[in-house]
Amino acid sequence: MASTQESGGKRQIGGELIIPALALGFTLYYISTVINSPWSAQLNAFLVGSVLILLVLVFFGLALREVLLGRATLGVSGLLAPYDILARRLGFMAISLGYLVVIHWLGFTLTTFVFLAASMLLLGGGRRPVLCVSAAAVMATVAFGVFVLLFEKRFPKGPIEQLVQALT
Structure with missing residues (x-):
């Protein structure tokens, strides 16, 4: 422990x-x-x-x-330590809650992309933004392919899901 x-x-x-x-x-x-x-x-x-x-x-x-x-x-006084990254932790919590709030409007794929990109940029201190956004795009695309197309899970549909549905 x-x-x-x-x-x-x-x-x-x-x-x-x-x-x-x-x-x-x-x-x-x-x-x-x-x-x-x-x-x-x-x-x-x-x-x-x-x-x-x-x-x-x-x-x-x-x-x-x-x-x-x-x-x-059973003390918890050190739970928030180290304090120098507390702002990032709170920001990550806000991004996570934001994901749950906006997924119904932006849909699964776009919300997942925004969540992943924002999380990586926040936790990485804004370093290597092109890599963060590219990795988020790849992961969101794979998630779309696996969960929406392959397993046919019914996640909230946004512009990306509607576009793919219109094209197929």
């Missing part, structure tokens, strides 16, 4: 428990939503969900052991 050291030598592991707790909650929610679905969806949810639940419970057990042995605390 990676952690932040407290002044007393104990590691702060409270922040490490956030994502596993959210994963556990989401898994339980997902399993509850497929109860009335076809058996294949139920089987997939059960198999993947049970493995994830097992791993999260093992992780929680290891964390509890560290706390009980006095080697760690």
Whole structure:
């Protein structure tokens, strides 16, 4: 377990428990939503969900052991450290939330491209913009080809999906 050291030598592991707790909650929610679905969806949810639940419970057990042995605390004061990249983290969260907001208008492919390009530019400090935009274009195109064309997933349609549909 990676952690932040407290002044007393104990590691702060409270922040490490956030994502596993959210994963556990989401898994339980997902399993509850497929109860009335076809058996294949139920089987997939059960198999993947049970493995994830097992791993999260093992992780929680290891964390509890560290706390009980006095080697760690459930502190989260170092969760935001290092502070010099806090603005980038918050920007990435804003970009991620923006993706969810605008995907219904821009469609899957264009929103994915904008998200990937903006994320790479932000997290890379604006360095190599041509590479960031090119990589985002390739990844969005591959995502379109795999999910929309190959697997025929019904993502929100935007101008790119409508153009491809009109051309085919």
